[in-house]
Each structure stands twice: as C-alpha cells, then as structure tokens.
Amino acid sequence: MGGFKKFLLRGNIVDLAVAVIVGATFSGLVQALVADLITPLIGAVTGGRKPDFADYSFTVNGSQFRYGDFVNHLISFLVIAAVVYWLIVVPVQRLVHLFERDRAATTKQCPECLSEIPAEARRCAHCTARLVPESEKPRPTA
Template sequence: MNGFKKFLFQGNLVQLAVAVVIGAVFSELVTAFTTAFVTPLLGIFGRVPKFADLTFTVNNSEFQYGAFIDALISFVLTATILYFLIVLPMTKVMERFARDEEATHRECPSCFSQISRKAIRCAYCTSEIVPEKMGV
C-alpha cells in the first residue's frame, strides 16, 4: 500500500495530471478561437465557411468531412501556438541555463562527474584536481 501511495504522490504523476487538465482546457480555448476568429477570417475571401456542415453522401451513408476540417484547423493552431509560445521560449531558456552551467562546471578527469571549475578536489571520487583559471 505504501508503494501505491508513493506512486500516487510522485511528482511526475501530479505534473502529468496537471498537464492533462491544462491541455484539455487549452484545447477548448483553441477550438473557441478557431470558431470565433479563424473561420470568419476565411470568410473574407468569400462567404463565412461552416465546415461542420460540409458533408457528402455515398449509398445513403453521410460523411461529415467538415468536422474533420474544423478539427484539423484546431490542431494546427494548437501546435503552432504551443510551439511559438511555450516550446521555443523554453528551449531558449534551457540553452541559456546550459551555457551558464558549462561556464561554471567542468568534468573531473578521474571520474568524469561535473565539478566546479574552482574545485581542487572532486566531491565524488576525492581526486586532487588542478583548479582552472576563471576567464580563460
């Protein structure tokens, strides 16, 4: 029972649950944005398209391909917004942190763990190390 409790309250599981809820709400937001702004914007080039109403029939079977077009537009918008507002900025921030980390740390020549550039002894394998001069 303790293992199950630990699993439930593990950080990754809670983060995943929050991500799923936020993702669902974000999806609704993008769908509303598509319906309110993008579809009417396409109407500038003619009439306002109502993709959900688009269908074709084969042997009395109705295919509602307009619903697919609406979903496709929502997907493309969601992916675009996520990329430019979340993924791209986070990638830039992570790259900057990595550069800062590289500037203050180096690899221990004995055990290959990351240590401070100022270190004279490795905290992991306790080997003596010649400190690097900063600014070189």
C-alpha cells in the same frame, strides 16, 4: 491499510496528481486561447466568418462520409499545436538554454570519469581524481 496509505502518500503519486490537475487546467486555458483569440483572428483574415467544415460530406454507393467534422478537429489540433509550440515550447527552450549556458560557466567535466564538477574543484567528487583548477593552469606562451 498501511501499505495503501504509504502508496498514496509517495512523492511520485502526489506529483502525478498535481501534474494531471495542472495539465487539465492548462488544456482549458489553451482551448480558450484558441477559441477566443486565434479562431476569431482566422475568421478576420478569411473575411469575417468563422471557419466551419462540419457540413462537408460525400456519398459513395449510398453511404455518406461526413469528413467535415474531422477537418474541423484537424484544424483545431494544428492550431493548438502551433500555439503551444510558439507560446510555450520555444520560450521554455530559450530559458533552459540560458540556464545551461550559465551552468557551463561554473562547471566543467572531470577528465577521468567525465562527471560534471565545479569549475574550481581540485578533486573530483565522483572518482577522486586530482584536478588543476583553470585559474592555476599554465598559460601557453606565443
């Protein structure tokens, strides 16, 4: 019983549970955004009617192929993917780029072991190589 308790209380299991819950909630949020804002916007552009292909089908040798529902789901997927990309992925990428740019100004790479170290470090914490801080390096003369 102690092993099971330890398994349940490990950090990655709890993190995974939180991620699943937040992901499910976020999924509902994105679906509501698409259903309540994006789809009516598409309807307004296409003449005031909501796009619906559910009744589309064709028949081959007496077998009916209902492809309209698939088309509805495909369009829904593409719209959701576009909304997620433009409203989440692009802003997060910009934010990460800003953090990396700020971090690059305060860190440098060790010339010996290529680890990331503070820009003013005099010795690498990873390989203990002696370093000259940027502020003490001689400037080239013209």
